[in-house]
Amino acid sequence: MAQKPAALVIGAGIAGIQAALDIADAGYPVYLVEREPSVGGRMAQLDKTFPTLDCSSCILTPKMVSVGQHPNIELMTYSEVVAVEGEAGAFHVTIRRKPRYVEEDLCRGCGACAQACRMRGRVVDTFNQGLSKRSAIYVPFPQAVPLIYTVDPETCLYLTRGVCGKTFLCKDACPADAINFEQKERIVKVDVAAIIVATGFDLMDPRTKPEFGYGVYPNVITGLEFERLSSASGPTGGKVVLNGNEPQDVVFIHCVGSRDPHTGVPYCSRICCMYTAKHAHLVRDKLPNARITVFYIDMRAFGKGYEEFYDRVKEERVIYRRGEPSEVYRRGDRLVVRAEDSLLGRTVEVEADLVVLATAVVPRADTPAVAQLLGLACSPDGFFQEAHPKYRPVETARTGVFLAGCCQSPKDIPDTVAQAKAAAASALVVLHQTRSR
Amino acid sequence: MKPRIGVYICHCGTNVAATVDVEAVTEFAATLPGVVIARHYTYMCSEPGQALIKEDARTLGLNRVVVASCSPRMHEPTFRAASHEGGVNPYQVEMANIREQCSWVHPDRHEATDKAKALVYAAVMKAAHLEPLEEREAPVTPGALVIGGGVAGLVAALDIADAGFPVHLVERSDRLGGRVAELNRTFPDLEPVAEWLPALVDQVRRHPNITVYLNSRVTDITGFVGNFEARVGPIEAGLAPAQIQVGAIVIATGYNVFDPRLKPEFGYGIYPQVVTTLELEQRLSSGDLTVNGKTPKEVVFIKCVGSRDQQLGRPYCSRVCCMISAKQAQLVRQALPDARVTVFYMDVRTFGKRGEEFYDEARRAGVRYRRGNVSEIYRRGERVVVRVEDTLLARTVEHEADLVVLAVGMEPRPEAADIAALLKLPRSADGFLLEAHPKLRPVDTAVDGVFLAGCCQGPKDIPDTVAQAKAAAASALIPLMRGVVPMEAATAVVDPELCAGCGMCVEICPYSAPALDPLWGVSRVNAVLCKGCGACAVTCPSKAIRLQHFTPDQILAQVEALVGW
Numbered sequence A: 001m002a003q004k005p006a007a008l009v010i011g012a013g014i015a016g017i018q019a020a021l022d023i024a025d026a027g028y029p030v031y032l033v034e035r036e037p038s039v040g041g042r043m044a045q046l047d048k049t050f051p052t053l054d055c056s057s058c059i060l061t062p063k064m065v066s067v068g069q070h071p072n073i074e075l076m077t078y079s080e081v082v083a084v085e086g087e088a089g090a091f092h093v094t095i096r097r098k099p100r101y102v103e104e105d106l107c108r109g110c111g112a113c114a115q116a117c118r119m120r121g122r123v124v125d126t127f128n129q130g131l132s133k134r135s136a137i138y139v140p141f142p143q144a145v146p147l148i149y150t151v152d153p154e155t156c157l158y159l160t161r162g163v164c165g166k167t168f169l170c171k172d173a174c175p176a177d178a179i180n181f182e183q184k185e186r187i188v189k190v191d192v193a194a195i196i197v198a199t200g201f202d203l204m205d206p207r208t209k210p211e212f213g214y215g216v217y218p219n220v221i222t223g224l225e226f227e228r229l230s231s232a233s234g235p236t237g238g239k240v241v242l243n244g245n246e247p248q249d250v251v252f253i254h255c256v257g258s259r260d261p262h263t264g265v266p267y268c269s270r271i272c273c274m275y276t277a278k279h280a281h282l283v284r285d286k287l288p289n290a291r292i293t294v295f296y297i298d299m300r301a302f303g304k305g306y307e308e309f310y311d312r313v314k315e316e317r318v319i320y321r322r323g324e325p326s327e328v329y330r331r332g333d334r335l336v337v338r339a340e341d342s343l344l345g346r347t348v349e350v351e352a353d354l355v356v357l358a359t360a361v362v363p364r365a366d367t368p369a370v371a372q373l374l375g376l377a378c379s380p381d382g383f384f385q386e387a388h389p390k391y392r393p394v395e396t397a398r399t400g401v402f403l404a405g406c407c408q409s410p411k412d413i414p415d416t417v418a419q420a421k422a423a424a425a426s427a428l429v430v431l432h433q434t435r436s437r
Numbered sequence B: 001m002k003p004r005i006g007v008y009i010c011h012c013g014t015n016v017a018a019t020v021d022v023e024a025v026t027e028f029a030a031t032l033p034g035v036v037i038a039r040h041y042t043y044m045c046s047e048p049g050q051a052l053i054k055e056d057a058r059t060l061g062l063n064r065v066v067v068a069s070c071s072p073r074m075h076e077p078t079f080r081a082a083s084h085e086g087g088v089n090p091y092q093v094e095m096a097n098i099r100e101q102c103s104w105v106h107p108d109r110h111e112a113t114d115k116a117k118a119l120v121y122a123a124v125m126k127a128a129h130l131e132p133l134e135e136r137e138a139p140v141t142p143g144a145l146v147i148g149g150g151v152a153g154l155v156a157a158l159d160i161a162d163a164g165f166p167v168h169l170v171e172r173s174d175r176l177g178g179r180v181a182e183l184n185r186t187f188p189d190l191e192p193v194a195e196w197l198p199a200l201v202d203q204v205r206r207h208p209n210i211t212v213y214l215n216s217r218v219t220d221i222t223g224f225v226g227n228f229e230a231r232v233g234p235i236e237a238g239l240a241p242a243q244i245q246v247g248a249i250v251i252a253t254g255y256n257v258f259d260p261r262l263k264p265e266f267g268y269g270i271y272p273q274v275v276t277t278l279e280l281e282q283r284l285s286s287g288d289l290t291v292n293g294k295t296p297k298e299v300v301f302i303k304c305v306g307s308r309d310q311q312l313g314r315p316y317c318s319r320v321c322c323m324i325s326a327k328q329a330q331l332v333r334q335a336l337p338d339a340r341v342t343v344f345y346m347d348v349r350t351f352g353k354r355g356e357e358f359y360d361e362a363r364r365a366g367v368r369y370r371r372g373n374v375s376e377i378y379r380r381g382e383r384v385v386v387r388v389e390d391t392l393l394a395r396t397v398e399h400e401a402d403l404v405v406l407a408v409g410m411e412p413r414p415e416a417a418d419i420a421a422l423l424k425l426p427r428s429a430d431g432f433l434l435e436a437h438p439k440l441r442p443v444d445t446a447v448d449g450v451f452l453a454g455c456c457q458g459p460k461d462i463p464d465t466v467a468q469a470k471a472a473a474a475s476a477l478i479p480l481m482r483g484v485v486p487m488e489a490a491t492a493v494v495d496p497e498l499c500a501g502c503g504m505c506v507e508i509c510p511y512s513a514p515a516l517d518p519l520w521g522v523s524r525v526n527a528v529l530c531k532g533c534g535a536c537a538v539t540c541p542s543k544a545i546r547l548q549h550f551t552p553d554q555i556l557a558q559v560e561a562l563v564g565w
Ligand SMILES: Cc1cc2nc3c(=O)[nH]c(=O)nc-3n(C[C@H](O)[C@H](O)[C@H](O)COP(=O)(O)OP(=O)(O)OC[C@H]3O[C@@H](n4cnc5c(N)ncnc54)[C@H](O)[C@@H]3O)c2cc1C
Pocket: A010, A011, A012, A013, A014, A015, A016, A033, A034, A035, A036, A039, A040, A041, A042, A043, A046, A048, A049, A050, A051, A079, A080, A081, A198, A199, A200, A201, A202, A203, A223, A224, A227, A271, A275, A278, A364, A366, A370, A404, A405, A406, A407, A411, A412, A413, A414, A416, B439
């Protein structure tokens, strides 16, 4: 094993997980580096997935467990790549392993520390998109891989103020004596022959479109927040309930920030038409009497089985109205969505008590920094640039560095997985050639 | 050998222990027949937890292990490995799921504890009957067969060949390149096909690891993952067929375009003014866009011809026609600057990288987009009239045109059915070949070692075709690079003394594992193909088939324990 060249995969969403598994299954060692405390990426946050509606964690968790246990994969979570030198076949990579303040080999993931933490119930839970609160010592979600707790340096009383009462409640609670506030960051150097970048995507902050009232009206939420609301493992146990109320009228708005060269991004985000159709179906499932309206410009249901799913959702009493909403405002205790219905050719107003915004998929904020680190180019839309738009969709300008998933452009899970496997194929070729040199 | 069973009850932190009285369950387990030791621990899956099993197995001479914890989907491999290290056969490990099937669903401590005991009891009774099984591996023939020489087949072949394996590339027609070779320029950069496709074809042609068979087709495939044998027959008679051995197969047989004669109201085949997008590609290449010798002044594109049309039995979207129309409309504007170009559409689906920008460019170049459903096309003098229900104006409009381009949808090739039949590959409702899982296994199939690339799985543009073709190459490279494939240990075995040779197992097996031995007239199950589903065992009227690891005495011991509880 030792003499076989290795690959580096940066980012452990479904793209990075799949690429790492393919390379490892073919017999080559892989370093899988993930910035967050757990692997999984965005897919771990989703409820069900279109068009077949299987539960996202149910299909993702086994893959997460596999990367955690694979003899050919060295998983480095809570870590970042800080330098890359060399060339294809012989890259020298420097990785910074941030301190968790918890010993990885001692922690058993029991959660006694989080139960005891003085900050319990006071820290915004970003995994739940801020819809719930957690402790300062945490795992992002119960199925996390690895199941090791991490002290959040931004909110831990000891790490931010130097004291946490008379005694560390977490340390006292830990049965394995795993908590260690003396832990320091570690720098690890590895040599690899090929690199796959799988750093994924962000979502546009809908506050950049103030006319929709996100951040002002609590019942205007994003699609990702809806996923957490609808998820059985989410803060409401899967009930679509806001401030204790079940909504009667739900309005979904497509293309919030997408296809909007003036105040948003010029491109199409590719997934929102379909996840909104899925959301509409989930609302119908949970609230049989709700009125559901979807505002769209063009309905882009292009994948295998997608048009059929859209047809089904339309039959479930979901009203699709072609038109771009111009604003959301309050009337009494309800909201009103005002839109230009382009089929009726007039302005319409629809009352709502829940408005869900399908916000644009955007490049991660640190994309330019990662591009610089690796010597990659970005395309005008801000995502990483592939070597050729048609016949080299996963290669980059730098030999030996490949792209997988949404870091190259928005995509759904099937297309992400296909592209991740494609990147794995390219990496396997480099690994083979390096080995036989 | 007399069973010596070790039982391990996991607290799973508080997940189990908060509802189930783990100590009571452990005490109970210690009293069961064959149990030598029973323990409980906070996390059985942790290093110290696994060490307990290994240590006991060695010092107490265990030959069976029962772990009561989470679902076997989570940690069965973990406990099998730990037991194995302690000298216990991995197939003599049994799990009782006291988390998902007990503590998580029963809030009452008393009831949950009682059920946990029952589950542990049943697992112990079953474990006593478990037999040791051997995990084996089969060697892999280094090499791959790629069927279809379009872009998908070319790209898949190159990756596999570049990774050092011989590739046999079989193409029906007399040239490589597939449909793309018929195209003029490609979106979203309007690059001439001549500038990139010939280079790709050339790379394949010159590759020392790739053998190309033109004018050929695959007439027979036998074998299984790692060891396929295929017969490649030349389409012209007189030439000798080739027999090839490979470890993996990539299917890249592409697509057909919809025949618009099936929509007679569009007058295709009757009016020379009406052409398909595929025909327009050729006209754009030759530079001749005239109709009846005249340069068109009004050009109309109609989208979704043969797509999104339930009446025609084609409910799906063909995924590329919106971009093709945007491309061709721009090229027509360039070639005929005086012509008006109008596109009729239902929804504009320009979703790919640079897609929306490309659509914007088309509109900036003067292409007019009108939302509407075209109901018919008829002749008026030298022109044709396109009758449209304009869904934005909510009225019918008549639009005269000199050239009408039908954006025909994609459909499965009829030849793909032959390949599907050869390999017993299922197809999805739309007729394209079916992937193993729509999200997480988009290029694998129900048959191990057979993978899908490109439009044979569903419509796609070139970038997505290439990504999928490389993905299929990755899947194919896994067994090839490993050199061995694991074999299922819990397979079906036929007792030749009992088998009457009726062949019902041969018919029922979805994996073609059993076959009748012509000499003895009895069934034999090929252990490499068998997935242990058990369909044959329950079908066999002579009770001649035993599914190892799920034998009647094992299952009955478990059932009796629960029924008697
Ligand atoms: C609301 C919503 C609903 C959706 N629903 C569906 C659906 O139903 N069906 C479907 O097919 N698709 C759906 N999608 C799309 C799906 O989420 C994506 O296709 C998928 O998550 C893309 O995976 P990825 O690995 O490319 O990116 P991500 O999931 O973003 O993963 C990237 C990973 O890389 C890590 N990372 C980032 N930068 C670095 C760095 N510099 N160093 C180390 N690690 C880094 C991140 O922490 C993350 O773990 C939905 C998306 C949204 C927003």
